[in-house]
Amino acid sequence: MGKLIYAANTSLDGYLEDEDGSFDCSVPDEEVHAFWNEHERGIGTSLYGRRMYENMRVWESDDWLTTGPAVVREYAGIWRDADKVVYSSTLREVPTARMRIERRFDPEAVRQLKETSGPDLSIGGATLGAEAFRHGLGDECGVSPTEWCN
Template identity: 60%
Template sequence: MALLYTANTSLDGYTVDSSGSFDFTVPSEEVHAFINDRQRPIGTYLYGRRMYETMRVWQELPGDRDSEVVADYAGIWQAADKVVYSATLPEVGTPRTRLERVFEPDAVRSLVDASDADVAVGGPTIAAAAFRAGLVAQVELFVSPVSVGGGLPALPLGVRLELALRDQRVFENGTVYLRYDVSPPAA
């Protein structure tokens, strides 16, 4: 199995803008359905505190007004295990979730190696630690057709990544999907 990183990003490479908003990445139904299919095989999500706090809304969905696509993703998220890395979060409040105080690369490597399903790292901050440790095998970017001019970068600064394009798709709303394999770091 492998450690995967998926991010919704602006064309200029940010997951959130300078005010912390990610509303520019809200996917269309078509894009969301595609994301669901890509996320369905994930057995475990690794999150930092902020990403976990953003994602835990999926535990309460779907609501009466939510689409089938939203309901489908809620089921995918609820069925997966979650590991949250935070030194400040007092506790986690969702099932199938455990809290770790420190991101330990060797422990993550062991978790991925022992898993019978792929593991996904969510959120650019915790992903940066995984990239620096050479743990990420694949990157999936959903690039929204907007430039936000600054914010939190999708890919880590100060880390050189050798990427090989493996798949791409353009959606009706202008979003572009890019999937890359990550070459292992040079020894």
């Protein structure tokens, strides 16, 4: 049975995003990136809300990674190797590999996914994470502080 792990980069002042809704303020340095690479290596399926998924899908393409540090390029491969479930009522197509869309968060379906999964699962996005914990589905929290957002 896989554990459901809520994971997030947070700023030192406790924010996930800046006042404009951008995640750029919590971009990890290479050491923090290496920490997340190790964490994500054990994840078989990532659960995302639409907005978090739209920020994460940048990892699907190598175009922008050619000059990036090795630790960043490594993360792209780890992200691509995991299955993704995106909870969205507005996405109409599946724009990346190993991804499926669910129209609503179904706690029983997530419970079953945990029970049938060998590797752990991650859940990203504050709203979706809170929903999982509200239903008693979250097993762990992993947060990594980076910079100041606000």
